[in-house]
Amino acid sequence: MDGNPDPLRTAKDVRETFKRMAMNDEETCALTAGGHTVGKCHGNGNAEDLSDAPEGGELEDQGFGWNNHKSRGIGANTVTSGLEGAWTTNPTQWDNGYFHLLLNYDWELKKSPAGAWQWEPINIKEEDMPVDAEDPSIRRNPIMTDADMAMKMDPEYRKISEKFYNNPEYFADVFARAWFKLTHRDLGPKSRYLGPDVPSEDLLWQDPIPTVDYTLSDSEISELKAKILATNLTVAELIATAWDSARTFRGSDNRGGANGGRIRLAPQKDWEGNEPARLQKVLNVLEGIQSGLAKKISLADLIVLGGTAAVEKAAKDGGVQITLPFTPGRGDATAEQTDIEGFEPLEPVHDAFRNYLKHDFKSKPEELMLDKAQLMGLTAAEMTVLLGGMRTLGVNYGGSKHGVFTDRVGTLSNDFFVHLVDMGYQWKPTGKNSYEIVERNTGNVRFTATRVDLVFGSSKPPEHCLLQRLF
Ligand code: HEM
Incomplete structure (x- = not known):
């Protein structure tokens, strides 16, 4: 956690992060343990010897970054995370070794050669040690990260780890299912899957929908x-x-x-x-x-x-x-x-098109509007026409009048844009996210608005002047 070992706080963050991917505790534990059953961490060297990140590299780096020009920098000398070592005794094969080592040994904090905190076993048996990545005659300590220790120290994750340790077939099945979910959920509905390998089983996270067989003339x-x-x-x-x-x-x-x-x-x-x-x-x-x-x-x-x-x-x-x-x-x-x-996670907690904010957010309402529009796949022009049109239709959340720049509510018109750019008005802030549109000659308040209404007429900062960019 910010460079300080803290498996229990890490557990909180891991839980939250995986929840956003719709993974529960069991899936999270299976993924972390299963993923770390193979491979290793790389931190056998000094991170300061690495060159810039890819975007800061020279032309001849051709997209690669963090090159080590001072030593070989690959194989046993690779530095990536800065932690060094494999998690399991046989890191090139699928087995139950992760839980065997995690649960049967006590672990202590040590520094990797690159200077990062990592967990290493106390009094590990020779035969439980993985061999060096390049020289099989040398045995090394396995390691655990804070996230791995979370699978032992967090009470909920621990129960699951013990269950998986005692039932490797169950572990393999949960891992396989969670892995498939992790790598396929962004494909959307199952109808979008192609090819002979599509599993026949329907899975709840694929949001199944019954097909219909009618047509309408x-x-x-x-x-x-x-x-x-x-x-x-x-x-x-x-x-x-x-x-x-x-x-x-x-x-x-x-x-x-x-x-x-x-x-x-x-x-x-x-x-x-x-x-x-x-x-x-x-x-x-x-x-x-x-x-x-x-x-x-x-x-x-x-x-x-x-x-x-x-x-x-x-x-x-x-x-x-x-x-x-x-x-x-x-x-x-x-x-x-x-x-x-x-x-x-799909709950619309903000929706500029209906002038709705569930509560105050750190981001500005107009930034949230852009985020929502791009998530829905709308172009800037589509976003603008939908918002302006919907204002005149009177579909604001809770019947609010903000941005309803028309006297003919419920009639589709371009009144929103007509009034937005009318120089007969002045625009006066009345709160953090509210404005009055005042007639210059009489001083009468004609309409009210929020930031997502007025941003379409604003040119400060210039990149936010959506109207000028669009028309
Ligand atoms: C709980 C959250 C996780 C954390 C904090 C985490 C952290 C790490 C770290 C620090 C490394 C070392 C990278 C390096 O030094 O090269 C690593 C490697 C690896 N992780 Fe994870 N990981 C997590 C979850 C996962 C998941 C869910 C999978 C797959 C299902 C996975 C699969 C791997 C594999 C295969 C490697 C080894 C790569 C190699 O051998 O080069 N990890 N992870």
């Missing part, structure tokens, strides 16, 4: 849209629900999104940002429509279609007749197909 789509618009749901309610169902999508690992209709299920149905009361109201109405249909259309499709129909209505109210494209085919996942804990 243009006239069926029109009829459905008319049915939805004939309900008592407002444009804002329909669009907010469709947006909320879609906004969990992460381009980084293809998780989330409208497909699966998981906004109906825990944990999403209870997320504050999804306004549970409004969400339930919309879902009840859409479910009512669904149950009266001859075709079993998924709710996931109806939610998106509801948003589509509402946008068309809002455009029509603004004098523009459009038909938005709609592709059906989303399935409705069940609660059993949903890893509640695994979905928690």
Whole structure:
């Protein structure tokens, strides 16, 4: 921990880091132990002899960095982490040696040749010592890092380590599954896997979604849209629900999104940002429509279609007749197909498009907006048009009026941009994240705004002037 040995604090950080990858304690312990069953740490030399990192290297380094020009710098003399040694007696083979050494020996702190703290066994038997990486006639001490010692000293990890030690087959199975998860979860749904090696088993962390087998003709789509618009749901309610169902999508690992209709299920149905009361109201109405249909259309499709129909209505109210494209085919996942804990990191705790911040963050709201937009795979132009359009549709979280620069709320228009760049106004801060838009000639407050509204008109610092860069 910052150069100071502290396996218990390390355990906390390891737990948190692996949790973000949706790994539980058992998977974390299996991965760490299994990974360190093979290979070694490298710290047999002086780190100061290493050249610059790759980006600071010379042209002839061709992408390599940290070269050692003073000694051989490779093989037994490699310095990378600065710790030195293998974890197990046979570091080139899969076995249960990691737990044998970790649990059966006491370990003490020693310094590696590179000067880093590492754990070494007390009174280790000759036959338990791994051989030197280059000279098999020499035996060396094995080592453990703080993270490895965490697997022995943290009470929860220890229970798991003992279980794995006593049941190597179970350990191998948990490791294999966790390794597959670690290396495949960013592929997204299983339907994206290709090739003969795709396992037949469906795994919960793949967020399975039942496939649907219906198609919808243009006239069926029109009829459905008319049915939805004939309900008592407002444009804002329909669009907010469709947006909320879609906004969990992460381009980084293809998780989330409208497909699966998981906004109906825990944990999403209870997320504050999804306004549970409004969400339930919309879902009840859409479910009512669904149950009266001859075709079993998924709710996931109806939610998106509801948003589509509402946008068309809002455009029509603004004098523009459009038909938005709609592709059906989303399935409705069940609660059993949903890893509640695994979905928690997808909670939208900030969403500039609905002018929502769950709480105050260290990062500025406009920085969070860019982060969210890139995570959703939106371009700068798409982000801008969506945000400005949604403001006029009145879909702000909790009905807030910030950034709603229009007198025709619920009608799709470019009023947001018209008022944003109108020199008849002055912009006055009223709090950390709130502004008043004041008429210059009368001094009357015309609108209010947050940072994510005004950033589109700002040119300070220049790189934040999104509008000028885009148009
Ligand atoms: C708990 C968090 C972990 C920490 C703090 C950690 C730390 C380290 C360190 C310091 C090294 C030495 C690097 C060097 O000096 O060259 C290393 C090597 C290694 N780690 Fe980890 N590790 C962790 C988890 C994992 C996981 C999850 C895997 C794979 C499933 C893994 C697989 C390996 C392997 C195979 C090596 C040896 C590489 C070689 O032989 O060059 N580690 N780790």
